Amino acid sequence: MVLEIFGYAFMQKGLIAGAAIAVICSLMGTFLVLRRYSLFGDALSHMAFGGISVGLFTGVYPLWTAYVVSILGALGMTKLRKSTKISGDAAIAVLLVSGFGVGVLLISATGGFSVDLFSFLFGSILLISNEDTMLILAISAGVITSLVVLRKPLLHFTFDEEQAKVGGLNVDRLNYVFVIIAGVTVITSMRLVGILLISALIVLPNITSMLFGKGFKHTVLISMSIAIFSVVFGIVLSYYLDLAPSGTIVMLSVAILVGTLTAKYLGVIGKTPILKTI
Amino acid sequence: MKALEVADVSISYNGSLAIDKVSFDVNEGDLLGIVGPNGAGKTTLFRAILGLQGYTGVIRLFGYEAKKYYPLLPLIGYVSQKVNFEPNFPATVSEVVAMGLLSEKKLDKISTLLQKNGYSWNRVYSKLDKNSEKVLEALKTVNLDSLKDRRIGQLSGGELQRVFIAKALVKDPILMILDEPVTGVDVDTQTKFYNVIKKINEENKITIVWSSHDLEAIAKLANRVACMNRQLFFHGQKEEFFSNKDLLKTYTESAMQMHMHHH
Numbered sequence: 001m002v003l004e005i006f007g008y009a010f011m012q013k014g015l016i017a018g019a020a021i022a023v024i025c026s027l028m029g030t031f032l033v034l035r036r037y038s039l040f041g042d043a044l045s046h047m048a049f050g051g052i053s054v055g056l057f058t059g060v061y062p063l064w065t066a067y068v069v070s071i072l073g074a075l076g077m078t079k080l081r082k083s084t085k086i087s088g089d090a091a092i093a094v095l096l097v098s099g100f101g102v103g104v105l106l107i108s109a110t111g112g113f114s115v116d117l118f119s120f121l122f123g124s125i126l127l128i129s130n131e132d133t134m135l136i137l138a139i140s141a142g143v144i145t146s147l148v149v150l151r152k153p154l155l156h157f158t159f160d161e162e163q164a165k166v167g168g169l170n171v172d173r174l175n176y177v178f179v180i181i182a183g184v185t186v187i188t189s190m191r192l193v194g195i196l197l198i199s200a201l202i203v204l205p206n207i208t209s210m211l212f213g214k215g216f217k218h219t220v221l222i223s224m225s226i227a228i229f230s231v232v233f234g235i236v237l238s239y240y241l242d243l244a245p246s247g248t249i250v251m252l253s254v255a256i257l258v259g260t261l262t263a264k265y266l267g268v269i270g271k272t273p274i275l276k277t278i
Numbered sequence: 279m280k281a282l283e284v285a286d287v288s289i290s291y292n293g294s295l296a297i298d299k300v301s302f303d304v305n306e307g308d309l310l311g312i313v314g315p316n317g318a319g320k321t322t323l324f325r326a327i328l329g330l331q332g333y334t335g336v337i338r339l340f341g342y343e344a345k346k347y348y349p350l351l352p353l354i355g356y357v358s359q360k361v362n363f364e365p366n367f368p369a370t371v372s373e374v375v376a377m378g379l380l381s382e383k384k385l386d387k388i389s390t391l392l393q394k395n396g397y398s399w400n401r402v403y404s405k406l407d408k409n410s411e412k413v414l415e416a417l418k419t420v421n422l423d424s425l426k427d428r429r430i431g432q433l434s435g436g437e438l439q440r441v442f443i444a445k446a447l448v449k450d451p452i453l454m455i456l457d458e459p460v461t462g463v464d465v466d467t468q469t470k471f472y473n474v475i476k477k478i479n480e481e482n483k484i485t486i487v488w489s490s491h492d493l494e495a496i497a498k499l500a501n502r503v504a505c506m507n508r509q510l511f512f513h514g515q516k517e518e519f520f521s522n523k524d525l526l527k528t529y530t531e532s533a534m535q536m537h538m539h540h541h
Contacts (some may be wrong), residue, residue, distance in 0.1 A: 010460055034367060150376070152379075155377060156377040158365055159369065159374065159377060160363055160377075162330065162358070163356070163358075163361075163377075163439075165329075166329075166351065166354070166356050166381065167352050167377075168348075168349065168351060169379070188520070208366075210366060213368075214370075214429070215368060215369055215372075216368050216369045216372050217366035218368075
């Protein structure tokens with residue numbers, strides 16, 4: 001009976017695309033969380049909301065306008081932050097509200113909320129087409145390849161930007177590349193949990209895996225495993241319990257975090273007790 | 279051969295001069311101790327040498343003008359006073375040291391540039407085959423190989439500084455710049471650290487520029503001394519500096535004043 005659901009084409013597509021998204025979000029999330037950019041995903045996805053509304057307003061495929069608007073917004077923010085010394089969290093807030101503001105404005109002009117819009121807000125992984133699945137897989141492959149190729153400079157740059165510069169890295173260029181990859185990751189992942197919950201996939205598996213007290217490589221692997229587990233198990237669970245997949249996935253990730261914190265508190269995992277690390 | 283030449287370098291900071299026409303040379307193999315009160319501009323000068331800070335005047339590295347030959351900058355090992363990193367950063371000691379590795383492409387470029395100007399390059403770690411071997415050997419040099427799998431946040435301040443030395447060391451720098459590397463650690467830890475400095479200067483043949491408030495340690499380890507406070511007051515052999523009572527007195531007094539001022 002459990003196996004029966006894997007026979008449905010929509011379920012297969014959802015699970016495959018979902019797993020790919022889990023991988024890219026957790027990989028990208030490692031760098032975002034460590035650079036204290038945890039809410040950057042949120043800002044990007046709100047910007048994407050603006051982008052989607054531009055698409056719906058002009059009749060262009062909304063996903064494309066979402067990519068363009070959020071990447072431009074993110075690059076603009078990086079530039080803004082560098083040249084005006086506006087702090088990181090404030091810059092994220094500017095990006096977030098301006099994206100969402102444009103969205104609300106254009107949607108009211110287009111004639112209100114539609115089903116399409118709802119699926120972007122809350123995710124619609126089980127409604128995606130074959131083309132969408134292929135697109136998600138292709139983009140995920142690109143994101144994974146870029147991150148694997150850039151893993152050493154990215155790690156050094158995340159650990160200590162100044163030392164990375166002294167080590168001969170073009171830090172400014174790397175920062176722009178990083179922001180573009182982050183943008184692509186977030187927009188691609190919106191289909192799974194929606195604009196409003198995207199940060200969960202970026203942040204939760206990573207802060208959970210960092211509690212294990214391992215090195216970088218192991219932390220990344222643990223985070224990826226947690227993300228894949230939450231997404232796959234979340235989709236299956238949501239089907240049987242007749243709940244929204246996005247909410248189920250997110251709450252499953254929260255449960256894993258709480259469970260890990262408890263285990264750490266009790267001294268089951270990690271070398272140092274939690275009171276010392278937090 | 280001169281590893282580093284600083285000629286007429288001035289740096290202004292918010293309208294005031296932080297460094298005023300400083301000139302000195304560092305020969306290959308030197309261990310130069312730079313002394314001067316807090317706020318004397320030592321860190322600013324180091325940042326200029328590393329290409330992190332604009333300046334007027336000329337800085338030459340291995341015979342090349344540093345501004346034009348930035349591919350040579352990675353050949354400087356730099357350990358700053360304080361490294362701000364997230365204490366929970368999920369990286370092991372080995373992983374942090376491995377961040378210091380340079381790509382083969384960069385090493386080749388550097389090697390060609392050095393040969394052109396007739397500099398010899400003593401490659402200890404970068405000639406090894408595997409990255410893991412390079413990292414392990416660098417950790418052995420600073421006596422931290424037993425902690426290689428430890429998470430970085432679990433180390434003491436003194437151990438951390440030695441990890442950062444290993445990270446700077448693993449690419450076989452010709453010149454190491456150490457900016458007050460052992461401020462605020464206990465005497466035992468300092469001694470261990472000074473032994474490492476001596477070892478990499480003598481065995482790895484790395485030229486070292488080292489700023490410190492510890493005159494005793496400088497008297498013991500350095501062969502040359504520079505004394506600065508915005509301007510350069512003295513640059514020469516260690517013996518000359520320590521036998522010049524007037525200079526020593528002025529230095530100690532100004533350092534004391536600055537110290538009192540800070541507290």
